[in-house]
Amino acid sequence: MPRIVRLSDVWRMLDHCLPGYEAVEKPHRWNVRFNGRVYHRIPLGPHGARHNPETETGHIRGLVNFFGIPKSCYEQFLDLR
């Protein structure tokens, strides 16, 4: 089973670690923009577009590496192991 994280925790992490980012909602997925760069298609998890939805942890591992967010910052909010 894929590991999951709550998107609300992802947004809290980005608020702190990547200030100025923009989360763009699309049907069943999100894009994250920052400084003209885009991380594409973070899908909603198995429970879909409910309150406080989830996504698979690997997508967020990809995101933090893409934007160069240091582990010392994101690990205050998320366990991405």
Next chain:
Amino acid sequence: MTAETDLAIGTKLPIIFSYRDALFGNNFVVEVHARNGRALCAREEDGFWMYGVNPGGMSARGDDIESAHAAFRQMFSDILKDLATDASGLDEFRTLVRTFFDDTNVGFEPEWLEAVRAIRNHEINPGTDIPRGSADAPRDITVEIKRIFKAEDNEADLQPALAA
């Protein structure tokens, strides 16, 4: 590509891929041909993850290498469709596609290069029959107006390769 789930957790494989997509945009029909894109296939606790290196802004998961690649391939096409929807015309679409493809995942690029070195030195046994391809092959993406339509266009998926 043969599914292989016996790889140890933490194993990383360097993948290169070439894809061809035909798609409709706003007032255009094009063929997008990506050559020698790079992705890192990582065996993790929750399955196999394909992290884009170029393009860097995407990732996909599967229960084995084959399904992870299939999910990655599908996501690549879906992102091109998103860009075609967002673009007002062909020139803007070309710019969006090139920006997407050229944007490197700087966090994973060193791991991809290290994985290439390990493959070349036979330090990793991928345990699969994935064909080998040159890690140094030139990377490019083109967007061409589509004027001729052939049945072969339906077979747009090209085989990924292990970068060595």
